Amino acid sequence: MGSGVLDLLERHNGFFRDSLGFDFELKGICSRSQVRLDRFPGRAPLMTTHPMELAKHPDIDVILEVAGGEDEPKAWVEAAFAHKKHVITANKALLAKHGKDLFPLAEANGRFLLFEAAVGGGIPIIRTLQESFIANDIHGLACIINGTCNYILSEMTGKKLSFESALKAAQDLGYAEADPSFDIEGTDSAHKVALLASLCYGKYVDFSSMSVEGITTISAVDIQMAEEMGFAIKLLGIVSQDKRGIQANVYPALLEKRHQLATVDGVLNAVFVKTSAIGPILLTGAGAGKLPTASSVISDLVSLARQLATGNPQAQPMGFFSTRNRAELIPIDELETEFYLRLTAVDKPGVLAKVTAILGEEGISIRALVQKPEHDPEHVPVIFLTHATRNANVSKALKRIDVLDIIQAPTQVLRFYR
Amino acid sequence: MGSGVLDLLERHNGFFRDSLGFDFELKGICSRSQVRLDRFPGRAPLMTTHPMELAKHPDIDVILEVAGGEDEPKAWVEAAFAHKKHVITANKALLAKHGKDLFPLAEANGRFLLFEAAVGGGIPIIRTLQESFIANDIHGLACIINGTCNYILSEMTGKKLSFESALKAAQDLGYAEADPSFDIEGTDSAHKVALLASLCYGKYVDFSSMSVEGITTISAVDIQMAEEMGFAIKLLGIVSQDKRGIQANVYPALLEKRHQLATVDGVLNAVFVKTSAIGPILLTGAGAGKLPTASSVISDLVSLARQLATGNPQAQPMGFFSTRNRAELIPIDELETEFYLRLTAVDKPGVLAKVTAILGEEGISIRALVQKPEHDPEHVPVIFLTHATRNANVSKALKRIDVLDIIQAPTQVLRFYR
Numbered sequence: 055m056g057s058g059v060l061d062l063l064e065r066h067n068g069f070f071r072d073s074l075g076f077d078f079e080l081k082g083i084c085s086r087s088q089v090r091l092d093r094f095p096g097r098a099p100l101m102t103t104h105p106m107e108l109a110k111h112p113d114i115d116v117i118l119e120v121a122g123g124e125d126e127p128k129a130w131v132e133a134a135f136a137h138k139k140h141v142i143t144a145n146k147a148l149l150a151k152h153g154k155d156l157f158p159l160a161e162a163n164g165r166f167l168l169f170e171a172a173v174g175g176g177i178p179i180i181r182t183l184q185e186s187f188i189a190n191d192i193h194g195l196a197c198i199i200n201g202t203c204n205y206i207l208s209e210m211t212g213k214k215l216s217f218e219s220a221l222k223a224a225q226d227l228g229y230a231e232a233d234p235s236f237d238i239e240g241t242d243s244a245h246k247v248a249l250l251a252s253l254c255y256g257k258y259v260d261f262s263s264m265s266v267e268g269i270t271t272i273s274a275v276d277i278q279m280a281e282e283m284g285f286a287i288k289l290l291g292i293v294s295q296d297k298r299g300i301q302a303n304v305y306p307a308l309l310e311k312r313h314q315l316a317t318v319d320g321v322l323n324a325v326f327v328k329t330s331a332i333g334p335i336l337l338t339g340a341g342a343g344k345l346p347t348a349s350s351v352i353s354d355l356v357s358l359a360r361q362l363a364t365g366n367p368q369a370q371p372m373g374f375f376s377t378r379n380r381a382e383l384i385p386i387d388e389l390e391t392e393f394y395l396r397l398t399a400v401d402k403p404g405v406l407a408k409v410t411a412i413l414g415e416e417g418i419s420i421r422a423l424v425q426k427p428e429h430d431p432e433h434v435p436v437i438f439l440t441h442a443t444r445n446a447n448v449s450k451a452l453k454r455i456d457v458l459d460i461i462q463a464p465t466q467v468l469r470f471y472r
Numbered sequence: 473m474g475s476g477v478l479d480l481l482e483r484h485n486g487f488f489r490d491s492l493g494f495d496f497e498l499k500g501i502c503s504r505s506q507v508r509l510d511r512f513p514g515r516a517p518l519m520t521t522h523p524m525e526l527a528k529h530p531d532i533d534v535i536l537e538v539a540g541g542e543d544e545p546k547a548w549v550e551a552a553f554a555h556k557k558h559v560i561t562a563n564k565a566l567l568a569k570h571g572k573d574l575f576p577l578a579e580a581n582g583r584f585l586l587f588e589a590a591v592g593g594g595i596p597i598i599r600t601l602q603e604s605f606i607a608n609d610i611h612g613l614a615c616i617i618n619g620t621c622n623y624i625l626s627e628m629t630g631k632k633l634s635f636e637s638a639l640k641a642a643q644d645l646g647y648a649e650a651d652p653s654f655d656i657e658g659t660d661s662a663h664k665v666a667l668l669a670s671l672c673y674g675k676y677v678d679f680s681s682m683s684v685e686g687i688t689t690i691s692a693v694d695i696q697m698a699e700e701m702g703f704a705i706k707l708l709g710i711v712s713q714d715k716r717g718i719q720a721n722v723y724p725a726l727l728e729k730r731h732q733l734a735t736v737d738g739v740l741n742a743v744f745v746k747t748s749a750i751g752p753i754l755l756t757g758a759g760a761g762k763l764p765t766a767s768s769v770i771s772d773l774v775s776l777a778r779q780l781a782t783g784n785p786q787a788q789p790m791g792f793f794s795t796r797n798r799a800e801l802i803p804i805d806e807l808e809t810e811f812y813l814r815l816t817a818v819d820k821p822g823v824l825a826k827v828t829a830i831l832g833e834e835g836i837s838i839r840a841l842v843q844k845p846e847h848d849p850e851h852v853p854v855i856f857l858t859h860a861t862r863n864a865n866v867s868k869a870l871k872r873i874d875v876l877d878i879i880q881a882p883t884q885v886l887r888f889y890r
Contacts, residue, residue, distance in 0.1 A: 058749075062749055063607075065607075066606070070606075073674060170604070175750070176749065176750030177750075178596075178600050178603075181599065181604055182596050182599075182600070185596075185775060186596030186599055186767075187767070187771070188484070188774050189480045189481075189484050189766070189767045189774070256491060314735075314756065317732075317735060329594075329767070330763075331764060331766060331767035332593070332595075332758055333757065333758045333763075333764065334757065334758075335594065335755070335756065335758070336755070337753070337754070337755050338754040339750055339751065339752065339753030339754065340750055340752075340753070343751075345748075345749040345750070346750040348749060349604075349605070349608055349747070349749035350604070352607035353603060353604050353606050356606050356607075
């Protein structure tokens with residue numbers, strides 16, 4: 055990541071100097087690994103394996119933090135603010151875990167903490183929410199914000215792979231880590247969605263209060279059943295606000311194929327925003343990768359320079375959510391949506407009667423029932439599609455259904471996104 | 473348009489004041505029509521039918537110009553700059569025709585001329601090019617930037633309508649003017665593309681030097697033939713740069729259906745940018761309409777206020793193309809692309825031989841030949857698809873082909889966009 059930032063800075067600094075009047079001087083490079091550091095011989099006066107050396111250096115104005123990790127970089131960023139430096143970060147995990155401390159610290163020190171690169175890689179969603187949509191209320195937002203998951207689901211759909219094979223393919227291509235849990239369990243998406251939700255509503259959304267589901271339970275049968283019904287399955291970050299409050303969740307959802315997000319495939323990211331004045335608007339592009347992320351880091355650097363060039367850096371903070379103003383999230387139990395329930399049941403008469411009775415008792419109205427023996431003749435998948443219903447009702451019903459002796463495996467629960 | 477700006481300003485001014493520290497005061501409203509002006513009783517202290525009264529008013533800092541027209545608003549904007557006001561405009565025709573005078577005038581007076589609303593309505597493409605992509609070279613850009621044309625082509629495709637019926641439908645819905653020529657001949661698209669091209673390459677692209685084609689010659693047969701071959705026809709603004717220079721053109725093009733722009737239907741606009749660091753990136757949304765456009769006007773107003781609040785408004789111009797630096801466009805004759813040629817020929821032996829001979833003599837290599845009698849048994853459409861070839865060669869060949877007595881109507885020429 056750091057090498058991308060370095061490359062773009064060196065490549066475009068002449069333009070920044072000649073056309074914009076900003077001449078950025080690279081004071082130092084830090085990598086905790088001496089081996090990595092040795093890859094950049096002579097590219098900066100100060101080369102160090104000690105981050106604090108940069109964070110505390112008297113001649114440095116801005117720290118570009120692209121290291122990863124959570125607790126270690128927190129200490130560097132704190133030191134940087136204490137030493138009156140601005141910080142630009144690509145580190146969503148850092149902000150998700152420690153943003154509630156770091157944003158106020160930036161403010162208290164009259165310094166900027168910018169993070170365009172932390173969400174959606176090269177997609178300019180932070181600046182767009184902060185500036186372009188400023189005369190809009192945000193009714194809601196849905197995003198495909200983790201390229202690893204989107205790649206896996208796209209491969210499962212396009213090539214009819216199992217989750218395991220698609221994950222393996224993603225790992226072989228470098229799209230998934232050796233330990234992929236951070237991506238496939240939805241954590242990375244949630245880190246980003248917490249930041250987006252905070253910007254949408256001007257209130258700090260704490261990552262830890264979100265409901266987060268990943269894609270590990272999605273099977274080839276689910277993908278294929280969805281396909282046959284005209285839907286794609288995507289891991290979505292979903293944010294909305296109504297009079298009850300703010301919802302911010304991450305879960306795999308069934309999207310109508312003609313929805314603009316349904317055709318966003320592979321490692322692409324996309325953010326779909328429902329705005330009050332503009333209406334729906336979509337931004338799609340590379341959500342990760344060295345250069346896309348570096349591009350956003352450098353665009354933040356230029357924005358910062360514009361701000362500093364005015365001689366009054368504290369005049370206007372560029373973001374406008376306050377960590378003092380905390381969002382109380384509506385729990386996912388209160389979410390109302392349509393559900394896809396795939397039961398694994400023994401092939402006995404009376405199964406459907408028992409299940410439908412429980413669904414009815416819990417106030418869940420059934421929109422459709424689909425049985426597709428061709429997918430698995432031994433364990434015929436039985437799929438219930440429900441009308442919009444409260445998530446809590448579904449949870450309650452499944453607690454009763456999944457303990458029935460006719461049920462052979464936990465019921466797969468997916469939600470629709472409209 | 474003005475009423476949308478007024479509504480958004482009134483609706484969000486409390487937020488701007490409380491959260492951003494900007495309290496915008498509406499000093500005056502001008503409409504040249506007294507009847508329209510009377511629709512806003514008491515909403516501003518100064519109500520006038522004389523634009524110059526606002527442009528010269530000593531207490532006004534910013535003029536929001538959303539009137540339309542070219543020469544009249546030029547005079548107001550000039551007066552506004554002379555009286556040290558900033559100008560925010562939604563008027564692409566004004567900028568296309570008079571930008572070469574107005575941008576330098578703004579600069580000479582130390583004032584801003586902002587125009588996010590002039591291109592793509594609510595899509596934040598101007599700010600994105602100016603700020604978010606600042607560490608990228610722009611390899612090229614393709615956009616669907618006129619909702620009227622996109623609606624007509626979508627209707628022709630989806631409902632198999634003729635151009636005339638689709639235009640009528642667009643007029644009935646208010647998507648096309650009574651005199652639609654400005655839209656359907658590509659002029660409006662070209663106005664916007666000139667601005668986009670200027671921002672992509674930091675050089676002033678003069679609208680009048682562009683090659684501009686509209687959609688008036690597109691027939692139902694073309695749409696259907698394209699469909700059958702797996703392509704959609706869209707009116708595109710296309711901008712690119714290579715070592716020979718900059719190209720900026722507007723023409724209807726055949727796009728592979730899986731291209732992200734091919735599924736942008738109806739009145740939606742979209743801008744697809746090929747960037748050096750981020751890769752391809754797409755922005756899609758409402759490209760016109762009262763509120764989307766007003767949203768961009770107000771976002772410019774807030775950006776301007778941020779800049780002015782620094783106490784050093786001239787520190788950084790927000791745009792970065794200079795009208796002193798003029799782009800020499802590569803003429804469309806030099807464009808190299810694949811072509812779709814639909815001939816209307818008599819059904820006689822020897823026709824194909826004559827036509828292919830001429831194409832060969834002009835150095836045009838044929839990729840495919842398609843005859844589809846089912847579309848029109850009397851005048852069987854004969855379609856040649858070419859390999860990539862210079863536009864000039866095709867023009868030359870058609871000058872020879874279209875005068876043959878076996879040819880009954882001018883050959884339809886469309887280009888592919890890859």
